[in-house]
Amino acid sequence: MSKIEKWLEKNTFHHGEFWxxxxxxxxxxxxxxxxxxxxxxxxxxxxxxxEIVIFKSELMDRYxxxxxxxxxxxxxxxxxxxxxxxxxxxxxxSKDILPSQGFKRGKGENLWKAIYQLKGDIICYVDADIKNxxxxxxxxxxxxxxxxxxxxxxKAFYDRPLAFSQGIRxxxxxxxxxxLVRPLFSLFFPxxxxxxxxxxxxxxxxxxxxxxxxxPIGYGVETSHLMDVYMKYGLDxxxxxxxxxxxxxxxxxxxxxxxxxxxxxxxxxxxxxxxxVDKLPEMSNIFRQFQAEGNxxxxxxxxxxxxxxxxxITLPEYRKRFGRTAPNA
Amino acid sequence: xxxxxxxxxxxxxxxxFRERLIELREILLANVIMCxxxxxxxxxxxxxxxxxxxxxxxxxxxxxxxxxxxxxxxxLPGTEGKRNILVSxxxxxxxxxxxxxxxxxxxxxLTGPGVADNSLGVATVASLPLILNRLGIELKSNLIxxxxxxSMGRGDLGGLRFFVENTKAPIxxxxxxxxxxxxxxxxxxxxxxxxxxxxxxxxxxxxxxADTTGAIVELHGVIDRILRIRTPQQPETSIILGSIIAxxxxxTPPTQATLRLEVRSLQPGMVAEIxxxxxxxxxxxxxxNRARAEIRVIARRRPGGIAFNHPLVRAARSIMxxxxxxxxxxxxxxxxxxxxxxxxxxxxxGVTKGEKKHExxxxxxxxxxxxxxxxxxxxxxxxxxxxxxx
Numbered sequence: 001m002s003k004i005e006k007w008l009e010k011n012t013f014h015h016g017e018f019w020x021x022x023x024x025x026x027x028x029x030x031x032x033x034x035x036x037x038x039x040x041x042x043x044x045x046x047x048x049x050x051e052i053v054i055f056k057s058e059l060m061d062r063y064x065x066x067x068x069x070x071x072x073x074x075x076x077x078x079x080x081x082x083x084x085x086x087x088x089x090x091x092x093x094s095k096d097i098l099p100s101q102g103f104k105r106g107k108g109e110n111l112w113k114a115i116y117q118l119k120g121d122i123i124c125y126v127d128a129d130i131k132n133x134x135x136x137x138x139x140x141x142x143x144x145x146x147x148x149x150x151x152x153x154x155k156a157f158y159d160r161p162l163a164f165s166q167g168i169r170x171x172x173x174x175x176x177x178x179x180l181v182r183p184l185f186s187l188f189f190p191x192x193x194x195x196x197x198x199x200x201x202x203x204x205x206x207x208x209x210x211x212x213x214x215x216p217i218g219y220g221v222e223t224s225h226l227m228d229v230y231m232k233y234g235l236d237x238x239x240x241x242x243x244x245x246x247x248x249x250x251x252x253x254x255x256x257x258x259x260x261x262x263x264x265x266x267x268x269x270x271x272x273x274x275x276x277v278d279k280l281p282e283m284s285n286i287f288r289q290f291q292a293e294g295n296x297x298x299x300x301x302x303x304x305x306x307x308x309x310x311x312x313i314t315l316p317e318y319r320k321r322f323g324r325t326a327p328n329a
Numbered sequence: 330x331x332x333x334x335x336x337x338x339x340x341x342x343x344x345x346f347r348e349r350l351i352e353l354r355e356i357l358l359a360n361v362i363m364c365x366x367x368x369x370x371x372x373x374x375x376x377x378x379x380x381x382x383x384x385x386x387x388x389x390x391x392x393x394x395x396x397x398x399x400x401x402x403x404x405l406p407g408t409e410g411k412r413n414i415l416v417s418x419x420x421x422x423x424x425x426x427x428x429x430x431x432x433x434x435x436x437x438x439l440t441g442p443g444v445a446d447n448s449l450g451v452a453t454v455a456s457l458p459l460i461l462n463r464l465g466i467e468l469k470s471n472l473i474x475x476x477x478x479x480s481m482g483r484g485d486l487g488g489l490r491f492f493v494e495n496t497k498a499p500i501x502x503x504x505x506x507x508x509x510x511x512x513x514x515x516x517x518x519x520x521x522x523x524x525x526x527x528x529x530x531x532x533x534x535x536x537x538x539a540d541t542t543g544a545i546v547e548l549h550g551v552i553d554r555i556l557r558i559r560t561p562q563q564p565e566t567s568i569i570l571g572s573i574i575a576x577x578x579x580x581t582p583p584t585q586a587t588l589r590l591e592v593r594s595l596q597p598g599m600v601a602e603i604x605x606x607x608x609x610x611x612x613x614x615x616x617x618n619r620a621r622a623e624i625r626v627i628a629r630r631r632p633g634g635i636a637f638n639h640p641l642v643r644a645a646r647s648i649m650x651x652x653x654x655x656x657x658x659x660x661x662x663x664x665x666x667x668x669x670x671x672x673x674x675x676x677x678x679g680v681t682k683g684e685k686k687h688e689x690x691x692x693x694x695x696x697x698x699x700x701x702x703x704x705x706x707x708x709x710x711x712x713x714x715x716x717x718x719x
Contacts, residue, residue, distance in 0.1 A: 049434030
C-alpha cells in the first residue's frame, strides 16, 4: 500500500462518523479543548441568516459543541452584519481587528484576523454562501480533531452525486482544482493530491498550526495553507471529511480565471520561499485523479510524459531535402 | 393534586411567556428550516417523520412510534395522567420532492415552499417538550404529540383518521397546529366534498362544426349548469370552482377536460343535496351523447365540531385576548373534521402571520411566532386545568 493509499484509508472520514455530538462534547471537555466557529463574509445577506440560526441552535443552544461563534466581515454593503447579529452571532468588522496592521480586502484577511480575535484552541472556518447548511458542516470537521490528537488540519470535501449509473464514478473537486491545482500538486507535491478538494472553503485547524503559517489574503489562501502545513508537519497532519452535498452559487469561467491567477501567484511564491524556483524539484510524470466507489476513494494514476522533438532545422535529412543551412553554421 | 388555575391567572401567565420564548428563537427557527428543507409530499412523508421522531427521542418522550399510516407519535407523560391531550400538525406539504426546498432566512421572516403550511406547525410540535421544560410547566394530563400524514389533497386526512380510529389512548381534547394565520380560531368543520369531473369528446367528430368544438366547450356547458344550482346563503354554503385542466395548443380543440371543485356547507345534508344535483348534470351530459362525462369524489367531510359557546372556545378566546391576538373565527375543512367526526372537542390554531400561502416563496414572519406559541401553551394549560370541560 502506498503512503497516499494508507492515508486515504486512515484519514478520510464521512460526517456520519461524527453524528454523536454528545460523545464529542464529552471528549472535547475531557481534553480541555475550546472551539471557535468563524464565518468570513462579504455581502451574503441571502444565506448568512440560515447559517447562523442552524449553527447557533444545533451547536450552541441545544448541544454546546461550539464555544464561540463569530462572523468576520470585509465591509458588506448589504444587510449581512445586521442579519447575523439579529440571530445572535458576534459580528466583527475585519478592519476593526488589529487596526495597527491596517486592512486588506479579502477572505484570507478575515481568516487571519480571526486567529487574533477568537479564543478557541480549534478554529473552524465555514463559508457563508452555502445554501443547504447543516450542522454536519461543523461536526464533520471538528470531529477528527477532537478524536485524534495528531490531526492538525481537517479539510472538507463533497461527494455523493444524486445519481450515477455505475458502481465506480469519477470524483474530485471543482474546475479550478481539476485543471490547475491537481496538475500542479501532481507535478511538485504528489502527496498533497490525496486531498480530494484542496480548495474547499470549509476546514478546521488547531491554533498552534494557524499561528505558524502566513495567510495570502486572496484566492491563494487554501492552496498555500496546504503547502505550508505539508512542508512543516507532513501529510499525516491532515485529514479530510466527506460532507455530502454542498449547494452554492456557480461561478463564471471569468471568475475562475481570476481565482486561478491568484492561486498561481501564491503557488509560485511558495516555490520561491522553498527555494524551488531556480532549482525545480524533480517533476513527477504521474498525474493523480480520483474515483470513488461507495465510500471508498482511490486515486487513478496516469503516466503522462510530455516528450519533446527538436526544431526540424537541426535534422540533416530535413536540411538536405529543403536546401537549408544549419542554424549556427 | 395541585389546585387548578382560573382563567385570569392563566391570562396573566401567558403574557410572560413571550419574552422567555424569544430565548428559544434560534432553536425554533432551526426546526422550521430543517422541517422546511425536507420534501414531504402526501404519501411520501418518511423523511420528515424520521426528523420528527428524532426530535421526540431527543426530548425523551415515551412510546415514540410510527404507525401503519406512517404517523409519528410520542407521549409526554403528565403528573396525573388521567386524560390525554392531543397536539397534532400535519407533516405533508403540497410540494413535490423535485422542487428546491431551500429556506431563506431574513431578519424578520423565513421564506420557502411549505414554511407556513406546515413546516412551522411541525416545528412547533417538535419544539413543544423543550418549550414546556424551559417555561417550567408540568402538565397533569398526558400530552400526545402527533405528526400526521396524508392530510392534503388526495391524502384526505388519511393519517389523522387512521390515528383516531385506532388509538388506544382516548383523546380528551385536541389542538391542531397550522403555521398561519395567527388569530385563526377554528372549532367547527364544514360539510365538504371535493369532486373531479372529467369530460371526453371523440377524436374526430362527425358533424359539421367538429373543428371548433371540443372538451372545453362541453365543460363550459357543465360549469354553466353547476352555477345555476341554487345555494342557501344561511347557513353558509358555497360551490368553489378550483381548477380547470384542458388543452395544449391555440388551434386544436382538446378531447379531454377536467374540472375540480369543492362544495362546502355548514348545513347538515346540504352538501349531499348539491352533490346529487351535480351528478344529475353529469348524467344529463352522458345522455345527450356528445361527450362522455365522469365524476369522482376525491374527499369528503361531514359538518361537525363544537359550538362557539363551548368552554374550549371560550378559554381560547380569553387566552388570545390576553395576548392581544385578534381571534378570527373560521370553520375548517382540515384536520379538525377528522377529530370532530369522532366527537373529540378540537381547535385549530395558527402560529404566526404569513403570506403567499402555497406559492414557492411562502413566507412566515418571525416576530409573531412567540405570541402564537404562547397562545398554544396557554390553551393546553387551560385544557389541562379542566377549564375547557363542558
